[in-house]
Amino acid sequence: MSSVSDVVQQTINDTLPDLPSSLVNDIINKITDSGASSPEVLVHVIEQDLALPLKPIPARKLLNAWRKRGILDVTCLTFTTLFS
16 A cells, blocks of 8 residues: 555646645645545545645645545545555
């Protein structure tokens, strides 16, 4: 299974490829510092969790990318093992 950092990094690289690496690291740190120890808990990340490192539109794009990839099931908000 992929680590939360790997999943977040891959999604950012695919969705927001022009973000500077320092900002990518800030986002990863923000998510892991708030208690995300595995990809399964990404289901609990909300836009406000990304507010400090990202502006609203990029934050929404990132969350939407997780949903589209099947990490977040929009209907029941369950984690799938897409990246395992």
